[in-house]
């Protein structure tokens with residue numbers, strides 16, 4: 317199976333200029349969570365690391381997927397000058413599309429639940445994206461169905477379809493997975509990531525297992541359908557993303573919203589890491605994994621920082 321996956325770099329050199337915004341997507345720092353380990357009684361033999369994805373130009377991990385989706389569509393002639401990129405997104409992917417589309421001369425149309433956070437809506441408007449709001453009660457699935465309807469009969473729209481576009485997980489196969497392997501000097505033993513589209517988890521896990529099949533890959537999701545972990549999906553009660561490959565997971569872990577809130581406050585105040593709620597959930601899952609082992613190097617992905625969550629009440633506690 318794995319040998320059939322292309323291993324060329326995803327981005328054709330002529331598509332990305334070395335002095336462009338796009339050239340700064342990826343290559344994010346890998347940070348050691350020393351104080352988090354000590355505070356949770358994790359022994360020195362178990363080391364915790366995290367990719368700080370807010371270092372990407374639009375501020376989240378989604379720059380990787382959005383860039384690869386755009387470049388792949390351009391290469392296949394599906395996205396051409398004058399066209400509009402359409403997708404459904406609850407925030408970060410839309411922000412990444414909006415930034416990259418502006419930089420490359422496309423317009424962007426996004427469907428999103430009307431209860432998306434005010435910070436996200438303001439950022440999307442600042443980049444000039446056209447927003448189509450869907451019923452909050454239908455969540456991200458309502459936005460997906462609206463995008464499908466719009467895409468059905470308008471040839472000027474390129475429907476990026478992040479949940480089913482293999483360029484999404486391939487971005488992480490070519491970049492996130494390769495970076496983690498290099499930055500951990502090949503010492504990583506466990507990889508933990510939250511599931512939204514499943515692109516980050518599937519692509520990174522698949523790549524890491526090509527380097528060392530013994531690496532344990534752990535998928536994390538909210539503990540129920542009603543949760544506050546923005547960006548993550550409760551898979552059993554959601555439309556299944558076509559790109560999420562469940563067989564890539566050695567283990568599934570769930571995280572409670574309350575525990576992630578507490579971890580977000582801890583990380584800001586004790587580690588100096590002001591992160592988003594799904595990042596805090598990822599570290600909560602890392603602690604669960606750390607408690608199961610006596611030695612190892614656990615790596616996770618922190619999708620974004622806390623700036624887009626300032627209106628959430630949990631920072632005050």
Ligand code: PMP
Nearest residue numbers: 408512513514515516547594619
């Ligand atoms: N956290 C946040 C804040 C996100 O925006 C996303 C993307 N929806 C994820 C986690 C999950 O990433 P992926 O779609 O690659 O599974």
